Amino acid sequence: MAVRKIIIDTDPGQDDAVAILLALASDELDVLGLSIVAGNVGLHHTTRNAAMICELAQRPDLPIFAGCAAPLARPLVTAEHVHGKTGLDGVALPEPQMPLQDRHAVDFIIETLRAEPVGTITLCALGPLSNLASAFQRAPDIAARVAQIVLMGGAYSAGGNVTPCAEFNIFVDPEAAATVLACGAPIVMMPLDLTHQALTSKARVAAFRDLGTAAGHAVASWTSFFDRYDARKYGQDGAPLHDPCVIAYLLQPELFSGRDINVMVETQSPLTLGMTVADWWGATKRPTNVTFMTGLDAEGFFELLTERIARF
Numbered sequence: 001m002a003v004r005k006i007i008i009d010t011d012p013g014q015d016d017a018v019a020i021l022l023a024l025a026s027d028e029l030d031v032l033g034l035s036i037v038a039g040n041v042g043l044h045h046t047t048r049n050a051a052m053i054c055e056l057a058q059r060p061d062l063p064i065f066a067g068c069a070a071p072l073a074r075p076l077v078t079a080e081h082v083h084g085k086t087g088l089d090g091v092a093l094p095e096p097q098m099p100l101q102d103r104h105a106v107d108f109i110i111e112t113l114r115a116e117p118v119g120t121i122t123l124c125a126l127g128p129l130s131n132l133a134s135a136f137q138r139a140p141d142i143a144a145r146v147a148q149i150v151l152m153g154g155a156y157s158a159g160g161n162v163t164p165c166a167e168f169n170i171f172v173d174p175e176a177a178a179t180v181l182a183c184g185a186p187i188v189m190m191p192l193d194l195t196h197q198a199l200t201s202k203a204r205v206a207a208f209r210d211l212g213t214a215a216g217h218a219v220a221s222w223t224s225f226f227d228r229y230d231a232r233k234y235g236q237d238g239a240p241l242h243d244p245c246v247i248a249y250l251l252q253p254e255l256f257s258g259r260d261i262n263v264m265v266e267t268q269s270p271l272t273l274g275m276t277v278a279d280w281w282g283a284t285k286r287p288t289n290v291t292f293m294t295g296l297d298a299e300g301f302f303e304l305l306t307e308r309i310a311r312f
Protein backbone atom coordinates (compact mmCIF):
# COMPACT_ATOMS: atom_id res chain seq x y z
CA MET A 1 0.00 0.00 0.00
CA ALA A 2 1.49 3.39 -0.97
CA VAL A 3 2.16 5.69 1.97
CA ARG A 4 -0.50 8.38 2.09
CA LYS A 5 0.57 11.98 2.83
CA ILE A 6 -1.83 13.71 5.20
CA ILE A 7 -2.26 16.98 7.06
CA ILE A 8 -4.26 16.73 10.29
CA ASP A 9 -6.24 19.88 11.12
CA THR A 10 -7.24 19.60 14.74
CA ASP A 11 -8.48 21.20 18.00
CA PRO A 12 -7.11 18.76 20.62
CA GLY A 13 -9.41 17.59 22.61
CA GLN A 14 -9.04 14.10 23.97
CA ASP A 15 -10.60 12.43 20.92
CA ASP A 16 -8.36 14.46 18.60
CA ALA A 17 -5.40 13.22 20.67
CA VAL A 18 -6.37 9.59 20.13
CA ALA A 19 -6.77 10.26 16.40
CA ILE A 20 -3.31 11.85 16.20
CA LEU A 21 -1.74 8.89 18.03
CA LEU A 22 -3.53 6.48 15.67
CA ALA A 23 -2.09 8.33 12.67
CA LEU A 24 1.43 8.49 14.12
CA ALA A 25 1.34 4.75 14.90
CA SER A 26 0.41 3.84 11.32
CA ASP A 27 3.12 3.28 8.71
CA GLU A 28 0.52 3.65 5.96
CA LEU A 29 0.38 7.37 6.72
CA ASP A 30 2.96 10.14 6.39
CA VAL A 31 1.77 12.97 8.64
CA LEU A 32 3.29 16.11 7.10
CA GLY A 33 2.17 18.30 9.97
CA LEU A 34 -0.57 19.32 12.37
CA SER A 35 -2.51 22.50 11.60
CA ILE A 36 -4.14 23.71 14.79
CA VAL A 37 -7.47 25.48 15.16
CA ALA A 38 -9.44 26.87 18.10
CA GLY A 39 -12.46 24.77 18.97
CA ASN A 40 -12.71 22.49 21.98
CA VAL A 41 -10.62 25.11 23.78
CA GLY A 42 -8.79 28.27 22.75
CA LEU A 43 -5.83 28.22 20.36
CA HIS A 44 -3.23 28.62 23.14
CA HIS A 45 -4.38 25.33 24.67
CA THR A 46 -4.98 23.45 21.41
CA THR A 47 -1.44 24.24 20.21
CA ARG A 48 0.07 23.32 23.61
CA ASN A 49 -1.97 20.11 23.63
CA ALA A 50 -0.76 19.21 20.14
CA ALA A 51 2.85 19.52 21.31
CA MET A 52 2.20 17.36 24.37
CA ILE A 53 0.58 14.68 22.19
CA CYS A 54 3.54 14.68 19.76
CA GLU A 55 6.01 14.36 22.64
CA LEU A 56 3.98 11.53 24.15
CA ALA A 57 4.24 9.83 20.72
CA GLN A 58 8.00 10.55 20.77
CA ARG A 59 7.60 12.74 17.69
CA PRO A 60 9.00 16.13 18.77
CA ASP A 61 10.06 16.56 15.13
CA LEU A 62 6.51 16.73 13.81
CA PRO A 63 5.75 20.27 12.55
CA ILE A 64 2.91 22.00 14.42
CA PHE A 65 1.39 25.15 12.92
CA ALA A 66 -0.91 27.46 14.87
CA GLY A 67 -3.91 28.55 12.83
CA CYS A 68 -7.19 30.40 13.28
CA ALA A 69 -7.93 31.56 16.81
CA ALA A 70 -11.56 32.23 15.93
CA PRO A 71 -14.19 31.33 13.34
CA LEU A 72 -14.45 33.23 10.06
CA ALA A 73 -17.39 35.41 11.00
CA ARG A 74 -18.51 34.88 14.58
CA PRO A 75 -17.16 34.62 18.13
CA LEU A 76 -15.50 31.38 19.22
CA VAL A 77 -17.57 28.84 21.14
CA THR A 78 -15.55 26.31 23.17
CA ALA A 79 -16.33 23.09 25.07
CA GLU A 80 -14.40 23.10 28.36
CA HIS A 81 -17.43 21.44 29.99
CA VAL A 82 -16.72 18.37 27.85
CA HIS A 83 -12.91 18.40 27.53
CA GLY A 84 -11.89 20.16 30.75
CA LYS A 85 -10.16 23.52 31.22
CA THR A 86 -7.05 22.57 29.23
CA GLY A 87 -8.92 20.56 26.61
CA LEU A 88 -6.76 17.55 27.40
CA ASP A 89 -7.77 16.81 30.98
CA GLY A 90 -7.60 13.22 32.17
CA VAL A 91 -3.86 12.65 32.34
CA ALA A 92 -0.98 14.88 33.47
CA LEU A 93 1.61 15.23 30.68
CA PRO A 94 4.93 17.09 30.95
CA GLU A 95 5.12 20.71 29.84
CA PRO A 96 5.92 20.49 26.11
CA GLN A 97 9.43 21.47 24.95
CA MET A 98 9.04 21.28 21.18
CA PRO A 99 8.63 24.63 19.40
CA LEU A 100 5.75 25.57 17.15
CA GLN A 101 6.49 26.41 13.52
CA ASP A 102 6.66 30.10 12.61
CA ARG A 103 4.39 29.74 9.58
CA HIS A 104 0.63 30.16 10.05
CA ALA A 105 -1.34 26.95 9.55
CA VAL A 106 -3.24 28.41 6.59
CA ASP A 107 0.04 29.22 4.83
CA PHE A 108 1.28 25.70 5.57
CA ILE A 109 -1.85 24.17 4.02
CA ILE A 110 -1.69 26.37 0.91
CA GLU A 111 2.06 25.98 0.38
CA THR A 112 2.01 22.23 0.92
CA LEU A 113 -0.84 21.69 -1.55
CA ARG A 114 0.93 23.87 -4.16
CA ALA A 115 4.31 22.15 -3.63
CA GLU A 116 3.17 18.51 -3.62
CA PRO A 117 1.95 16.75 -6.81
CA VAL A 118 -1.77 17.09 -7.55
CA GLY A 119 -3.90 14.47 -5.81
CA THR A 120 -1.31 13.39 -3.26
CA ILE A 121 -2.39 15.25 -0.10
CA THR A 122 -5.31 14.21 2.11
CA LEU A 123 -6.71 16.76 4.56
CA CYS A 124 -8.01 15.20 7.81
CA ALA A 125 -10.21 17.73 9.64
CA LEU A 126 -10.99 16.99 13.27
CA GLY A 127 -12.26 20.38 14.45
CA PRO A 128 -14.00 23.53 13.21
CA LEU A 129 -13.11 24.13 9.54
CA SER A 130 -11.76 27.68 9.94
CA ASN A 131 -8.22 26.84 8.73
CA LEU A 132 -9.34 24.84 5.70
CA ALA A 133 -11.93 27.42 4.65
CA SER A 134 -9.42 30.25 5.03
CA ALA A 135 -6.99 28.34 2.80
CA PHE A 136 -9.61 27.71 0.11
CA GLN A 137 -10.76 31.36 0.22
CA ARG A 138 -7.19 32.74 -0.03
CA ALA A 139 -6.06 30.19 -2.62
CA PRO A 140 -8.99 28.83 -4.63
CA ASP A 141 -6.54 26.95 -6.89
CA ILE A 142 -5.65 24.43 -4.16
CA ALA A 143 -9.08 22.75 -3.98
CA ALA A 144 -8.43 20.92 -7.26
CA ARG A 145 -5.09 19.71 -5.89
CA VAL A 146 -6.55 17.98 -2.81
CA ALA A 147 -6.72 14.19 -3.00
CA GLN A 148 -9.50 13.95 -0.42
CA ILE A 149 -10.89 15.71 2.63
CA VAL A 150 -11.97 13.38 5.45
CA LEU A 151 -13.72 15.31 8.20
CA MET A 152 -15.51 14.66 11.46
CA GLY A 153 -18.60 16.81 11.64
CA GLY A 154 -22.29 17.17 11.08
CA ALA A 155 -25.28 15.01 11.86
CA TYR A 156 -28.44 13.70 10.21
CA SER A 157 -30.81 11.51 12.24
CA ALA A 158 -28.52 11.60 15.28
CA GLY A 159 -29.46 15.22 15.97
CA GLY A 160 -27.00 17.72 17.35
CA ASN A 161 -24.60 17.62 20.30
CA VAL A 162 -24.28 21.35 20.92
CA THR A 163 -27.80 22.43 19.89
CA PRO A 164 -30.77 20.19 19.10
CA CYS A 165 -29.69 20.06 15.46
CA ALA A 166 -26.01 21.09 15.16
CA GLU A 167 -22.80 19.15 15.76
CA PHE A 168 -20.00 21.10 17.49
CA ASN A 169 -17.36 21.34 14.71
CA ILE A 170 -19.89 22.65 12.20
CA PHE A 171 -21.72 24.85 14.73
CA VAL A 172 -18.53 26.67 15.82
CA ASP A 173 -17.82 27.85 12.26
CA PRO A 174 -20.79 27.21 9.95
CA GLU A 175 -19.51 29.65 7.31
CA ALA A 176 -16.25 27.72 7.14
CA ALA A 177 -18.11 24.43 6.87
CA ALA A 178 -20.25 25.78 4.03
CA THR A 179 -17.09 26.92 2.20
CA VAL A 180 -15.41 23.52 2.57
CA LEU A 181 -18.51 21.56 1.51
CA ALA A 182 -18.68 23.71 -1.63
CA CYS A 183 -14.96 23.56 -2.50
CA GLY A 184 -15.28 20.74 -5.06
CA ALA A 185 -12.68 18.41 -3.53
CA PRO A 186 -13.75 14.81 -2.76
CA ILE A 187 -15.12 14.82 0.81
CA VAL A 188 -15.86 11.99 3.25
CA MET A 189 -17.91 13.06 6.30
CA MET A 190 -17.99 11.24 9.66
CA PRO A 191 -21.16 12.66 11.27
CA LEU A 192 -22.52 11.90 14.73
CA ASP A 193 -24.70 9.22 13.09
CA LEU A 194 -21.43 7.34 12.54
CA THR A 195 -19.33 8.34 15.53
CA HIS A 196 -22.06 7.56 18.06
CA GLN A 197 -21.47 3.90 17.15
CA ALA A 198 -17.82 4.17 18.29
CA LEU A 199 -18.54 3.96 22.02
CA THR A 200 -15.71 3.68 24.54
CA SER A 201 -17.24 0.94 26.68
CA LYS A 202 -15.56 0.02 29.97
CA ALA A 203 -14.12 -3.12 28.36
CA ARG A 204 -12.64 -1.12 25.50
CA VAL A 205 -11.11 1.45 27.88
CA ALA A 206 -9.70 -1.41 29.97
CA ALA A 207 -8.06 -2.85 26.82
CA PHE A 208 -6.16 0.42 26.37
CA ARG A 209 -5.11 0.51 30.03
CA ASP A 210 -4.08 -3.16 29.91
CA LEU A 211 -1.47 -2.29 27.26
CA GLY A 212 0.63 -1.17 30.22
CA THR A 213 2.24 1.68 28.26
CA ALA A 214 2.25 5.46 28.64
CA ALA A 215 0.22 5.76 25.43
CA GLY A 216 -2.26 3.10 26.54
CA HIS A 217 -2.64 4.80 29.92
CA ALA A 218 -3.17 8.19 28.27
CA VAL A 219 -5.80 6.88 25.85
CA ALA A 220 -7.63 5.06 28.66
CA SER A 221 -7.51 8.18 30.85
CA TRP A 222 -8.57 10.55 28.08
CA THR A 223 -11.47 8.34 27.01
CA SER A 224 -12.57 7.90 30.65
CA PHE A 225 -12.50 11.67 31.17
CA PHE A 226 -14.25 12.37 27.90
CA ASP A 227 -16.75 9.63 28.71
CA ARG A 228 -18.07 11.21 31.89
CA TYR A 229 -20.00 13.95 30.02
CA ASP A 230 -21.33 12.04 27.03
CA ALA A 231 -22.18 8.81 28.88
CA ARG A 232 -24.30 10.78 31.35
CA LYS A 233 -25.90 12.81 28.55
CA TYR A 234 -26.71 9.84 26.32
CA GLY A 235 -27.09 7.23 29.08
CA GLN A 236 -24.86 4.79 27.27
CA ASP A 237 -21.92 2.58 28.31
CA GLY A 238 -19.21 4.83 27.03
CA ALA A 239 -18.76 7.97 25.00
CA PRO A 240 -18.52 8.36 21.22
CA LEU A 241 -14.89 8.45 20.07
CA HIS A 242 -15.42 10.88 17.22
CA ASP A 243 -12.14 11.97 15.64
CA PRO A 244 -10.25 8.64 15.38
CA CYS A 245 -12.97 7.54 12.91
CA VAL A 246 -11.38 9.93 10.37
CA ILE A 247 -7.97 8.28 10.61
CA ALA A 248 -9.38 4.74 10.83
CA TYR A 249 -11.16 5.37 7.51
CA LEU A 250 -7.80 5.98 5.82
CA LEU A 251 -6.44 2.74 7.27
CA GLN A 252 -9.44 0.40 6.86
CA PRO A 253 -12.19 2.02 4.78
CA GLU A 254 -14.04 -1.29 4.77
CA LEU A 255 -15.03 -0.61 8.38
CA PHE A 256 -17.28 2.18 7.12
CA SER A 257 -20.35 2.43 4.91
CA GLY A 258 -22.30 5.40 3.65
CA ARG A 259 -23.86 7.11 0.68
CA ASP A 260 -22.89 9.87 -1.78
CA ILE A 261 -25.33 12.69 -1.11
CA ASN A 262 -25.69 16.45 -0.99
CA VAL A 263 -25.01 18.16 2.33
CA MET A 264 -25.41 21.88 2.97
CA VAL A 265 -25.01 23.96 6.13
CA GLU A 266 -27.43 26.41 7.74
CA THR A 267 -25.57 29.71 8.27
CA GLN A 268 -28.46 32.15 8.81
CA SER A 269 -31.14 30.82 11.16
CA PRO A 270 -30.48 31.36 14.89
CA LEU A 271 -32.70 28.32 15.55
CA THR A 272 -30.86 25.84 13.31
CA LEU A 273 -27.42 27.49 12.90
CA GLY A 274 -24.78 24.90 11.95
CA MET A 275 -27.27 22.22 11.02
CA THR A 276 -26.02 19.93 8.24
CA VAL A 277 -28.95 19.44 5.87
CA ALA A 278 -28.23 15.95 4.54
CA ASP A 279 -30.28 15.04 1.47
CA TRP A 280 -30.11 11.30 2.31
CA TRP A 281 -33.18 10.42 0.21
CA GLY A 282 -32.37 12.64 -2.77
CA ALA A 283 -35.37 14.91 -2.17
CA THR A 284 -33.65 17.73 -4.03
CA LYS A 285 -31.67 17.92 -7.24
CA ARG A 286 -28.69 19.40 -5.43
CA PRO A 287 -25.38 17.96 -6.64
CA THR A 288 -23.68 15.25 -4.61
CA ASN A 289 -20.77 16.77 -2.67
CA VAL A 290 -19.93 14.29 0.10
CA THR A 291 -19.75 10.62 1.01
CA PHE A 292 -21.79 10.64 4.23
CA MET A 293 -20.84 7.73 6.49
CA THR A 294 -23.50 6.15 8.71
CA GLY A 295 -22.34 2.53 9.13
CA LEU A 296 -19.43 1.40 11.34
CA ASP A 297 -17.96 -1.97 12.26
CA ALA A 298 -17.35 -0.84 15.84
CA GLU A 299 -15.59 -4.03 16.94
CA GLY A 300 -13.23 -3.79 13.99
CA PHE A 301 -12.64 -0.09 14.70
CA PHE A 302 -11.59 -0.71 18.30
CA GLU A 303 -9.48 -3.74 17.32
CA LEU A 304 -7.59 -1.52 14.86
CA LEU A 305 -7.26 1.34 17.36
CA THR A 306 -6.04 -0.87 20.21
CA GLU A 307 -3.56 -2.70 17.99
CA ARG A 308 -2.09 0.58 16.74
CA ILE A 309 -1.89 2.27 20.16
CA ALA A 310 -0.03 -0.85 21.33
CA ARG A 311 2.73 0.03 18.86
CA PHE A 312 3.98 2.94 21.02
Ligand code: RIB
Binds near residue numbers: 040127
Ligand atom coordinates in the same frame (compact mmCIF):
# COMPACT_ATOMS: atom_id res chain seq x y z
O1 RIB B 1 -18.74 16.98 17.92
C1 RIB B 1 -17.54 16.28 18.15
C2 RIB B 1 -16.37 17.04 17.65
O2 RIB B 1 -16.25 18.28 18.36
C3 RIB B 1 -15.03 16.32 17.88
O3 RIB B 1 -14.12 16.67 16.86
C4 RIB B 1 -14.56 16.88 19.18
O4 RIB B 1 -13.13 16.84 19.33
C5 RIB B 1 -15.01 18.31 19.06
O5 RIB B 1 -14.02 19.00 18.29
Ligand code: CA
Binds near residue numbers: 010016
Ligand atom coordinates in the same frame (compact mmCIF):
# COMPACT_ATOMS: atom_id res chain seq x y z
CA1 CA C 1 -11.95 17.65 17.46
